[in-house]
Amino acid sequence: MYNDGNGVTPTLRAWGLTKTFGVGDVMTTALRDVSIELYPGQLSLLMGPSGSGKSTLLAALSGLLRPDSGRVLCLDHDIWSMSEKQREHFRLKHCGFIFQGYNLFPALTARQQLEMVLRWSGISGWREARQRTDAILDLLGLAKKANLRPNQLSGGEKQRVAIGRALIKEPSFCFADEPTAALDWKHGEQVIELLRAAAHDGGATILVVAHDSRLIPHVDRVFHLEDGVLVEGIERPLSLVAGDTAVAAEY
């Protein structure tokens, strides 16, 4: 099997991903023959100029947008050869998402926003959903804010609720599109640390799209996308700084 040289199998492998939008003069190529491998327990950062195709790549890898060609294997499932229903079920079991903007229901409290995901996905019953929700709110430092609605929360707090919603299912994958864009540096750092903890402690495979190069020291790997072409960055990742020898051996 494929691995990183240390016996770790990638949880997500994609190759030959191509995606174009429009036809003729207005045709844009968002992805050109992109291949990528992501490993469990790692936080990867995807950077690139605006319009370079980052969101498109995220959507193709996570089963939200079908690429024109190429394959994506998540946990050895070829997600673009599944039926719509199967893919939906796969996302239900394995994927968490954080999108730009908080996208929280205005009428619901922080706790309800998270609980809803567990109850509606049929993952857990009422009581268990409440316990897991309170546990994760505690972890996110939102224990005191559990009963507040989005308009009573700060931007950073809202983003943390959104992160909680993405992570509450304890997914194998978490895809985040510019989760820090609307936050100041202090809160942006907080968010990326939370995601890093989810990867390192929870063993999740996490891919984050962001512009801010100050985030680079906080992540394990960095990818650059330019005009639809992906290259892995050579920036010194945090894991090296932190002395994580297992991964450091790779560099």
Added chain:
Amino acid sequence: MSYSLATLWYERQRYLPGVLAVGFSCLLIALQCGLLLGLFSITSIPIDESRADIWIGHPEVPSVDLGRPIPESWMSLLSQPEVETIEPFMEGFGYWVKPNGGMELVLIIGSRLGPGAIGPVRQLSAQHRMLLSEEMSVVVDEGEFSRLGITKIGDYAEVIGRRVRVVGTVRGLKSLAGPYLFCSVETGKALLRPPPDQVTFILGKCTNKADAQKVVDRLQAYPQKISAFTADGFSLRSRLHWLLKTKAGIALGLAAALGLLVGAVVTYQTLYAATAASLKEYAVLRALGIPRWRMALTVLAQSFWVGLFGICLAVPFILILASLGNDAGAKVLLPWWLWTGAISVTMTTALVSGLLALRSLRLVEPATLLR
């Protein structure tokens, strides 16, 4: 369910138009039907307020006020073991000439008056019955004085060429086409002048009311062409006749349908807009793999709550307006089945609006969140 209720409460401004529209539809249906029921229940007063269980009239008699003469000898047809009392009954329209000139259509109701009589309406007291036993005396509703052009008990007027005297008044028996004149069978015959030995109806009372239907079925099977009804059956037949004949049912149906349509459209708009406002949130849930039917259920639950709140809002207004109407002399009847009907029709409208509003969920597309 709880999420949709929380949403409804938190964004009550947004849902209010839907709730009001549903409430308005419910109010419209209940009051209109109640008014109509009240209106046409007036037609069957002589049946509903008497003690008779069985009514026999000429073949195919459409309504209690449209009887034609039948042989009085048909009384013998009713001589059956279950029947304890048999009486003749006179009824027919006549012209009332007001003392100061002018005419008015009146409905003459002549019944037996003795202590055990089954024909008279229960509003006639023993005193009334005693006074009515004198020929050419009548009792009218106290509210009909101006219509009849009289001012007090004891006044005289002319009916179909005969002088009659008003000997008393009753309450709550105002009529639709023309004022009721309650009198004895003899007075009724004197005024209506049927062919000899003919009356308009023959009434029967069973020892056990439950036997009425059995006796009626037996009478219907007789070779003579007669029409026999239970009191309830004839009452319904009389009301339905006027309801259909006057086309009031159609007018009512149209008005109610219009009310429902307005309610449905506003509710649909409300729910559609509310769902459309949450498209991004729903899209996140879709990305997380939560099936679409969960969201559909939420929209339907919202429509249910909108319906329920609308109905709850409407009920007190229906009661208030109905009692105001009754005070103003318009009879509004609200039997339990009318409540059930109005509420279920309204609720169905709300739910159908919810079903239609599900269309907005088609716009939920998680890929649009990634830009």
